[in-house]
Amino acid sequence: MPINKKKTAPKKPRKRSKKKQLTQNMRILLAAGFLLGFVAICLVALVNLRSFFLTDIPPESGVFTYEEPADVIHDLQAYSYADIRELIENQLLNGPDSMGWRKLPQRDNVQVKQIFGDFPSTAFLAELADHIEQADSHAQLKVSRKDGIIHLFWGDELKLELRYQIPKVTRSQQGRIAVIMDDMGSSLSTIHELLGLHITITPSILPGTSKALAATTLLQKEGREYMIHIPMQPRSYPRTNPGKNALLLGQSENETRRLVQSYMDGVPGAVGSNNHMGSRYTENAAAMRIVLDELKLRDLFFIDSRTIGNSVAFSEARKMGLKTATRNIFLDNEDDVTYIRQQIHKMVKLAATNREVIAICHPHKETLEAFRLEQEWLQQQAVQFYSASELVHIY
Structure with missing residues (x-):
């Protein structure tokens, strides 16, 4: 029997799209536009990530976030x-x-x-x-x-x-200045630079930093006193990180005492202390009393860095009978040699009428350069430089 073959329908010709085909140049332009947009989005994301993560750099890295001083106030509610x-x-x-x-x-x-x-x-x-x-x-x-x-x-x-008693216009004695350099302990070369200055500057060492113990050994060998730079919670925490094992509100009394004792063990031989950051912590009288009590047991003084104008740290130390003082001026809020030199002159002016002045600075290369440039001028002024322990008092 003959096999019947199925007839195949002839293929209809494909209809061409009415849309015009993109030229090669247009494709390149579209690809370039997409690429530029993608790069822009990535850059914005990187900037945001940078601003977020740089506040959380631990002290061990040698990079620190300095808290703004008391004359720059943020996020305050209206006061009664x-x-x-x-x-x-x-x-x-x-x-x-x-x-x-x-x-x-x-x-x-x-x-x-x-x-x-x-x-x-x-x-x-x-x-x-x-x-x-x-x-x-x-x-x-x-x-x-x-x-x-x-x-x-x-x-x-x-x-x-x-x-008050009406202030006297002139006084005959010289002013007294103690300069504290905070955030030390990550570099021995900075300690050597500080020791090379012809000005007495007291280092304040952050416990737990990579060179903290080596720094204490070097300073003891040179017969120089040093302090503990106690890390405390700032107002902007956790966005701003005061460092590993910092004092935070909400910690138990036992935990607070354990941490303070660990700071003393981490910076052995220190004669006193001041606060690293701490704009939130130093506003809390109950928390500060625990810290100050531990310092008093070891006969260490406390200097209030006054990173916030409403700090109670000095007044609580005073009430508890600790040797204490408070910061009068920051020298290097700006990393600019000219600005820091102006602040050094302002510091001398503050002390010119027989005042005791506590100045705080940081181990910036600009700060060390400013002191090198000003040290000859400073030696000609009617002021004397002292270690921090000589400008603390029991009231």
């Missing part, structure tokens, strides 16, 4: 009068210039207090006034140095009057 009053008590009634005070008769609902001790410096009062202004409150300080009076207003109402 009670908040401002507490600030005034910490910084003026129990501040570094006060040798005690007594209550005087109230006048027209105005509290009046006699403060014993020197009238606060212009720089100290300016920093305090800036803090009050930036705290978004109704408070205002009005200062009359020639009359020895400081007034605290709340709105238009006078609330507090502090009376």
Whole structure:
């Protein structure tokens, strides 16, 4: 039987797309545009990642994030009068210039207090006034140095009057300066540079840094004193990292004491301490009392770096009978030799009227260069440089 073959339908010709084919040049242009867009997105992502992760660099790396000083205030809620009053008590009634005070008769609902001790410096009062202004409150300080009076207003109402002895215009003795260099312990070459200066500068060593123990050995051999730079929680934590094993609010008393003891073991032979960062931690009186009690047991002093204007660290140390002092000026908020030299001159001016001045700086190459350039001028001024332990007091 013949096999019937199925007839195959003839293939219809394919219809051409009405869309025009892209030319090769257009394809290249589209690819280039896509590539540029992708690169731009990557760059934005890298910048964001950099700003996030650089705040978390541990101290062991030798790179540190320096917290802004007390005259730069961020993220503060509006202060009540009670908040401002507490600030005034910490910084003026129990501040570094006060040798005690007594209550005087109230006048027209105005509290009046006699403060014993020197009238606060212009720089100290300016920093305090800036803090009050930036705290978004109704408070205002009005200062009359020639009359020895400081007034605290709340709105238009006078609330507090502090009376001091009228400051003397001139004094005959020389000013006294202690310079502290924070964040040491990651480089022995920086220690050698510091020791090469003809100016007494006290290193403050971060516990746990790679060269901390070697630095203590070198400084002991040279007969130089040094301090512990205690890492504490800043306001911007955790975005800003104070370092491994830092003191944080919420830690138990036992954990806090254990950490402070570990700092002393990590920087053996230290004569005292000051805070690394700590703008949040030093606002908390209860937490600071635990730290200060451990320092007092080892007869170590504490200097308040005042990384926040509302710090209670100095006033609590004073109440507890520790040897203590507070920072008066930062020298190197900007990594610029000219700026740092200007701050060094400002430091000398602060001390020129027989004041005791605590200055804080950091191991920047610009800072060391500024001191090298200014050391001959400094030796000609009516000031003397001391180790930090010589400018702390029990009040």
